[in-house]
Amino acid sequence: MHEHDVVVVGAGGAGLRAAIAAQEAGADVAIVSKLHPVRSHTGAAEGGINAALRDADSWEDHAYDTMKGSDYLADAPAVEALCQESPEEVIQLEHWGMPFSREEDGRVSQRPFGGLSFPRTTYAGAETGHQMLHTMYEQVVKRGITVYDEWHVMDLVVTDEPDPADRTCHGVVAYDIQTGEVNGFRADGGVILATGGMGQVFDHTTNAVANTGDGVAMAYRAGVPMEDMEFIQFHPTTLPSTGVLISEGVRGEGGILYNGEGERFMFERGYANNDGELASRDVVSRAELTEVNEGRGIEDEYVHLDMRHLGEERILDRLENILHLAEDFEGADGLTEPMPVKPGQHYAMGGIETNEHGETVVDGLYAAGECACASVHGANRLGGNALPELIVFGKRAGYHAAGKEMSEAEIPTGKNGEWEPADYEFEISVGEVDSRGPAAADGGAVATDAEALLRTAVERARDRVETLLSRTGRNHAEIRSTVQETMTANVNVFREEDRLEETLSDLREAREAYQEVAVSDPSRTFNTDLIHTMETRNILDIAEALTMGALARREFRGAHWRKEHQERKDESWLKHTLVSWNGGEPELWYKPAILEGESKTYEPKVRSY
Ligand SMILES: Cc1cc2nc3c(=O)[nH]c(=O)nc-3n(C[C@H](O)[C@H](O)[C@H](O)COP(=O)(O)OP(=O)(O)OC[C@H]3O[C@@H](n4cnc5c(N)ncnc54)[C@H](O)[C@@H]3O)c2cc1C
Numbered sequence: 001m002h003e004h005d006v007v008v009v010g011a012g013g014a015g016l017r018a019a020i021a022a023q024e025a026g027a028d029v030a031i032v033s034k035l036h037p038v039r040s041h042t043g044a045a046e047g048g049i050n051a052a053l054r055d056a057d058s059w060e061d062h063a064y065d066t067m068k069g070s071d072y073l074a075d076a077p078a079v080e081a082l083c084q085e086s087p088e089e090v091i092q093l094e095h096w097g098m099p100f101s102r103e104e105d106g107r108v109s110q111r112p113f114g115g116l117s118f119p120r121t122t123y124a125g126a127e128t129g130h131q132m133l134h135t136m137y138e139q140v141v142k143r144g145i146t147v148y149d150e151w152h153v154m155d156l157v158v159t160d161e162p163d164p165a166d167r168t169c170h171g172v173v174a175y176d177i178q179t180g181e182v183n184g185f186r187a188d189g190g191v192i193l194a195t196g197g198m199g200q201v202f203d204h205t206t207n208a209v210a211n212t213g214d215g216v217a218m219a220y221r222a223g224v225p226m227e228d229m230e231f232i233q234f235h236p237t238t239l240p241s242t243g244v245l246i247s248e249g250v251r252g253e254g255g256i257l258y259n260g261e262g263e264r265f266m267f268e269r270g271y272a273n274n275d276g277e278l279a280s281r282d283v284v285s286r287a288e289l290t291e292v293n294e295g296r297g298i299e300d301e302y303v304h305l306d307m308r309h310l311g312e313e314r315i316l317d318r319l320e321n322i323l324h325l326a327e328d329f330e331g332a333d334g335l336t337e338p339m340p341v342k343p344g345q346h347y348a349m350g351g352i353e354t355n356e357h358g359e360t361v362v363d364g365l366y367a368a369g370e371c372a373c374a375s376v377h378g379a380n381r382l383g384g385n386a387l388p389e390l391i392v393f394g395k396r397a398g399y400h401a402a403g404k405e406m407s408e409a410e411i412p413t414g415k416n417g418e419w420e421p422a423d424y425e426f427e428i429s430v431g432e433v434d435s436r437g438p439a440a441a442d443g444g445a446v447a448t449d450a451e452a453l454l455r456t457a458v459e460r461a462r463d464r465v466e467t468l469l470s471r472t473g474r475n476h477a478e479i480r481s482t483v484q485e486t487m488t489a490n491v492n493v494f495r496e497e498d499r500l501e502e503t504l505s506d507l508r509e510a511r512e513a514y515q516e517v518a519v520s521d522p523s524r525t526f527n528t529d530l531i532h533t534m535e536t537r538n539i540l541d542i543a544e545a546l547t548m549g550a551l552a553r554r555e556f557r558g559a560h561w562r563k564e565h566q567e568r569k570d571e572s573w574l575k576h577t578l579v580s581w582n583g584g585e586p587e588l589w590y591k592p593a594i595l596e597g598e599s600k601t602y603e604p605k606v607r608s609y
Contacts, residue, residue, distance in 0.1 A: 014369025045129025070378025379558020
């Protein structure tokens with residue numbers, strides 16, 4: 001058994017920042033990660049970090065843009081914290097040595113990004129996340145923070161009182177990918193989940209293969225609600241054959257989108273008469289797919305993104321990485337030809353419900369980064385707002401877990417504030433989910449003493465691994481493919497009621513099939529078949545919650561477009577969707593969005609660009 005004050009699960013931008021903050025506040029902190037820190041997906045972030053650094057800019061404008069971008073579903077206290085604190089966090093990164101791109105006069109450069117009223121996106125070429133990750137990892141090494149890398153966390157160790165608000169998290173159980181050992185990590189100060197995105201729920205995604213939403217599913221099984229899962233960002237510029245991202249930085253620098261008829265459709269077809277290519281991502285993705293669906297796409301699949309007019313010097317200076325990606329993955333030379341692009345899954349606006357300090361409803365359990373929902377993105381995230389979220393809320397969660405005094409939170413978690421049950425009748429039964437078999441046991445453990453709780457959880461996890469390795473049954477890959485295919489076909493940019501119902505039915509079958517899952521590779525070292533099998537269970541939980549939320553939300557808001565409901569309905573839907581794991585089945589409920597900020601209320605307006 002390993003013991004630390006604070007255990008951070010995940011070593012991407014959020015996890016590293018949380019660990020640094022907890023260590024600064026005096027805690028003995030350890031990071032547990034299934035990947036080596038610098039292989040975390042934050043390293044793939046290209047475009048930049050939003051922060052109001054210039055005199056002509058302000059955190060208030062950044063907050064306004066973010067609330068508008070969210071289609072008024074973000075919580076103002078979290079948004080204001082993000083916008084107030086991101087400048088000092090960017091300056092902190094700069095002081096730690098992050099090599100930002102610079103102006104002639106030495107100031108950190110900023111570029112325009114979609115949905116921003118000021119060019120406030122700071123960047124390091126087109127490899128901002130890579131530089132950010134390495135800068136923070138240097139700090140982790142310098143401070144001697146313990147890192148257990150290549151440990152796959154299987155579950156949280158949480159007491160099992162009936163009401164999640166009475167539960168306490170005492171640690172995690174993890175599987176050592178190098179040796180096959182299962183062990184417990186006790187953390188009486190707190191566990192911080194920073195496990196990143198869940199793009200593998202879909203089959204065309206910009207996310208890495210490791211982005212399977214593990215932390216979200218673990219928290220869910222331990223009684224923490226998943227919030228706003230139906231809001232998925234589909235990025236408008238991904239390469240068609242692989243899903244590899246072409247950064248919004250290309251459009252920020254002046255890149256232009258053309259349809260198959262050579263029209264600059266964002267303007268010529270009236271999708272965004274003011275901002276054109278730099279409208280919010282949900283708007284651009286819908287525009288591209290409309291062009292393709294109405295026969296004006298290229299090869300019935302994609303549109304063109306052209307940056308040739310920017311000139312070789314500027315492209316090499318600011319977007320060199322993009323040239324390599326387009327060449328390596330699509331065979332397109334961005335200097336001499338336009339690049340093919342189409343929308344692809346990119347980001348989860350929803351996740352583990354937290355308040356603005358990263359606290360969940362379970363005592364001692366925190367979440368930060370893409371796996372968390374504080375909520376700063378609401379129904380649509382603005383480009384460049386995820387990286388500042390990692391450092392602002394990673395730091396807050398780290399401080400809080402280490403016992404540093406914080407202000408009282410304004411965002412309630414769990415059913416501690418106003419809430420209402422869902423009134424939606426699913427045609428497909430969402431109840432009676434049997435996930436208590438040995439291959440898919442529940443997260444909670446029956447004991448209140450921390451030591452006993454950890455021992456029980458470790459035993460249970462060992463049993464689960466042994467069962468998966470020793471029995472014969474179905475391979476996880478076919479189940480994962482079923483989930484990815486149905487989600488991509490039916491829960492994408494455009495959503496329709498009967499196809500969402502069909503997906504729920506497909507997911508039901510996939511869940512039943514998972515009860516018989518087995519791992520054919522018996523090895524104990526680097527058994528990726530086993531890891532992927534455990535991850536597939538997480539994908540299933542997330543896909544189901546996401547589809548339930550999408551079916552029940554009968555309006556069109558941000559990234560959530562519904563064929564049958566073509567309007568944003570502020571009278572009835574200014575509320576967050578929550579899905580809780582309750583007594584063996586998912587429960588859907590709602591809580592109001594908080595639009596009251598420090599000194600103003602963000603009144604919902606028509607969202608045009
Ligand atoms: C291609 C791409 C480009 C992007 N560009 C930008 C951009 O320019 N600007 C911007 O603001 N946002 C951008 N984003 C979004 C942003 O990069 C991500 O939201 C963010 O980096 C996620 O960071 P994170 O720390 O939450 O997770 P990650 O960096 O993904 O780290 C997750 C960590 O959790 C660990 N982990 C996961 N599961 C387990 C488990 N079961 N056990 C142990 N460890 C586990 C992993 O090992 C990893 O260390 C981009 C996203 C993508 C995909």
